[in-house]
Amino acid sequence: MITKTEYVAGRCKLIVELERIEVLIKSEDEVLNFPRLIRLADERLVLAYGRGQHGGKENERRLAAHSEDSGRSWHDFPPDSPWSDNLQTSGVLGYLRDGSIGYIDVFPVNQPDYYELPVPWYKFTLDDPVWRYRRFAADGKLIDDAKFRVKNLPWKAAAYYCYGDLLDFGNGELFTTLGAQVPEDIPTKDNIIQITTLFVRSTDNGKSFEYVSHIPPSRDGTPFGPEGVNEPTLAILPDGELLCVMRTGGRAPLYQARSRDRGRTWSVPESTGWPAAKPDLRLLSNGVLACSSGRGVYGHPQVTHVMFSLDGRGEHWEAPFIFHTGPGCSYTSNMEKDGRLYVAYSDSSFGGELNAYNRPFQAIKWAVLNVTKTDVGHKGRVSPSGKSKKSAR
Numbered sequence: 001m002i003t004k005t006e007y008v009a010g011r012c013k014l015i016v017e018l019e020r021i022e023v024l025i026k027s028e029d030e031v032l033n034f035p036r037l038i039r040l041a042d043e044r045l046v047l048a049y050g051r052g053q054h055g056g057k058e059n060e061r062r063l064a065a066h067s068e069d070s071g072r073s074w075h076d077f078p079p080d081s082p083w084s085d086n087l088q089t090s091g092v093l094g095y096l097r098d099g100s101i102g103y104i105d106v107f108p109v110n111q112p113d114y115y116e117l118p119v120p121w122y123k124f125t126l127d128d129p130v131w132r133y134r135r136f137a138a139d140g141k142l143i144d145d146a147k148f149r150v151k152n153l154p155w156k157a158a159a160y161y162c163y164g165d166l167l168d169f170g171n172g173e174l175f176t177t178l179g180a181q182v183p184e185d186i187p188t189k190d191n192i193i194q195i196t197t198l199f200v201r202s203t204d205n206g207k208s209f210e211y212v213s214h215i216p217p218s219r220d221g222t223p224f225g226p227e228g229v230n231e232p233t234l235a236i237l238p239d240g241e242l243l244c245v246m247r248t249g250g251r252a253p254l255y256q257a258r259s260r261d262r263g264r265t266w267s268v269p270e271s272t273g274w275p276a277a278k279p280d281l282r283l284l285s286n287g288v289l290a291c292s293s294g295r296g297v298y299g300h301p302q303v304t305h306v307m308f309s310l311d312g313r314g315e316h317w318e319a320p321f322i323f324h325t326g327p328g329c330s331y332t333s334n335m336e337k338d339g340r341l342y343v344a345y346s347d348s349s350f351g352g353e354l355n356a357y358n359r360p361f362q363a364i365k366w367a368v369l370n371v372t373k374t375d376v377g378h379k380g381r382v383s384p385s386g387k388s389k390k391s392a393r
Contacts, residue, residue, distance in 0.1 A: 001325070007318045009310040013376040014288060016308065016321045019340065019368045025049065025065060025074055026363040031354060033329035035344040035364045036089035038101065039337070041138040043070045047344065048087040049364050054329070054350060057115045062086050066140070070337075071366070082134070082142040089278070089331050092176050094166025099138040102166045102206060104131055104176065109147060122159035122181035122193055129153075129160050131178075133206050150178070150200050151210040158182045158196075163278065165234040167242075174202040175212075175263055177232045177244065185217055185228070194223060195230035197246055199263045212263050215246070224269050225252040233281040235289065243289075243314050245272065245279045250330065251295055254279050256314055272317045274307055277330040284336055286373040287312045292343045294330030301357075302328040304345045306369065323367040327357045341369040 003018040024047060025032060031053050038046040045067045052059035064083040065074040077083045090106035107114065108129040117124050128149065135144035164177040178198050185194045198214035217228025225248020232246045242259040246269065254276050255269040276293030283289055289309040296302035305320035328346040335342050348362035349355070 002322070005321055007308065007310060008376060009316065009318070011375050011377055012310045013374045014308060014310050014318075015370070015372045015374075016306075017370045017372075018323050019370050021323070021365055021367050022071070024071060024344065024364045024366060026361040027051070028361045029354070030059075030362060031350065032348045032362045032364050033346045033350055034089040034331050035333050035346060036087070036093070037333045037335050037342065037344045037366075038093065039095075039335055040101075040140050041099075044068055044140065045071055046083055046087075046140065047074060047364065048083070048089060050088070053354075062088050071342075082136070082145075083140070089333055090161070090163050092162050092164045092166050092178075094168065094174075094176070096135075096166075096168045096174075097170060100143065101136045101138070102174070103134050103136070104162060104166065105134075106161050106163070108160050120193070121161075122186070125157040125159050125183060127157040129158075131162075131209075135206070144206075146207065148202075148206065148208050151208065153198075153211050154214070155180070155182050163231040163233075165281075167234055167236060169262065172203055172205045174206050174209075175234075176200060177234060179230050179232075180214075192226060193230070194218065194228035197229045197232045197244070199266075201263065213266060215244075215257055215266055215269060219268060223248075224255050225249045227252070229255060229269060231278045233279045233291070235281045235283050237283065237313055238287075241313075243281065245281050245291055245314070247277050247279065249275075250277050251275050251297065254291070254293065272307070272314070274317060274320055276305075278332070280332055280334050282334055282336060282341075283312065284341065284371060285339075286371065288371060288373055289314055290334065290341060290371070291317070292332040292334045292345075294324075294328060294332060294345065296328075296330055301326050302330050302350075304328060304330065304332060304343075304367075306334070306341065306343060308371070310373075321369070323369070324365075327359070339370075341371050343367045343369065 007014045034050040036048040048064045092104035158180040162178045167175045194217035199212045200209040229246040245256045253271040257266040257269045279293045294304040304324035305322040307320040344366045
């Protein structure tokens with residue numbers, strides 16, 4: 001495994017070094033997957049995660065653990081804690097300007113439990129979806145638990161689920177993404193998903209939302225990928241432009257689109273060049289854009305990585321920095337702290353037997369990366385192998 005890579009683009013050099021990998025939670029008898037890191041005040045962290053075989057109706061649970069010492073030790077919340085109430089790596093989460101944390105559940109509340117849905121899940125459609133929006137204080141206390149509808153949806157009925165980031169534009173204006181499988185977008189021949197990413201806005205601090213725009217799963221009859229555009233992640237760039245990176249399939253490239261008018265219109269999605277599932281986008285304090293994710297076939301070894309855009313805009317993405325090859329779910333979650341990038345991921349069986357990989361235990365881990373940016377004063381690019389390249393731009 002390569003533990004240090006240098007990238008050069010224009011006058012910028014980025015050194016990415018794997019400082020350490022640490023086990024956060026482990027189990028000798030259960031699968032652990034789907035981590036989501038959430039920062040509270042001071043040294044406190046929350047880790048939402050899944051325990052039990054994915055898709056196993058009898059034993060899959062959504063749990064959350066907390067750490068009071070920056071991740072050195074973890075303890076599960078009690079079952080009656082609000083954090084134990086179906087918080088996931090799925091769903092929409094954001095850090096608001098007043099210091100609170102907002103979360104929208106992954107599925108509408110007026111549909112059956114996930115395990116009671118038809119197979120496939122997108123066969124169950126709603127013409128009046130209702131979502132749950134919760135808000136937690138910076139100290140972790142639940143301060144609001146409400147429901148909302150989205151006004152002016154452009155289709156009569158759809159199957160919904162959401163992933164993403166909740167952005168706070170200020171003055172009560174919140175902006176986020178939802179996912180919709182519109183029935184007419186499902187190919188009649190192959191019963192596969194072709195998901196639309198839609199954008200919604202609230203002007204009353206989350207009490208109500210209205211439809212703003214959407215990115216369809218195809219253009220001129222050609223799908224963007226085998227799954228349409230789904231599992232989106234959002235970032236606000238320094239000039240106010242919005243960047244949305246989306247999954248198009250477990251082994252298909254991520255696609256990205258841009259908006260210069262606060263989400264009302266979007267550019268045609270373009271491939272980032274790198275395949276992955278569930279991207280997690282973050283603009284680092286040094287101006288570099290980072291996107292953690294993973295790829296592979298469920299039940300087989302995954303490749304878990306971070307890709308970087310030295311221009312801070314996603315105009316060019318460097319070859320991913322890989323820190324894990326092995327079992328897992330391909331889903332990651334990241335945070336920046338103390339000048340380092342922390343990426344949580346699973347090193348655990350998925351879709352296969354518990355001990356299929358001869359691991360001593362199943363685990364949620366994080367990779368701690370030092371990401372150092374400097375001005376090198378010359379043009380060119382250096383590949384992860386260390387060989388110089390001319391810039392592609």
